[in-house]
Amino acid sequence: MTRILFWLALVLLVVFAIRSKIRSLQQRQQQRQQSNPFTPPGRVAELPDAELMLCCAHCGVYYPASENVQAKGHDYCSHAHATL
Numbered sequence: 001m002t003r004i005l006f007w008l009a010l011v012l013l014v015v016f017a018i019r020s021k022i023r024s025l026q027q028r029q030q031q032r033q034q035s036n037p038f039t040p041p042g043r044v045a046e047l048p049d050a051e052l053m054l055c056c057a058h059c060g061v062y063y064p065a066s067e068n069v070q071a072k073g074h075d076y077c078s079h080a081h082a083t084l
């Protein structure tokens with residue numbers, strides 16, 4: 001009888017250990033997904049600091065919209081290219 005109780009307790013211990021290990025792995029995976037900007041396929045990645053990029057009408061270089069110079073209805077990367 002003592003042997004049966006011993007084996008029962010051992011099996012229960014192993015089951016609880018496996019369950020807690022699986023739970024901690026799931027929590028770690030969720031934390032990794034929240035901190036990782038690269039999301040799995042099918043989900044849209046949210047980039048908090050992404051800035052709109054514009055194409056210069058003179059040289060074709062892409063630059064941040066905050067550095068935009070508008071002239072004659074076109075967008076330019078610098079004042080030098082806007083005046084050319």
Ligand SMILES: [Zn+2]
Nearest residue numbers: 056059077081
């Ligand atoms: Zn340019």
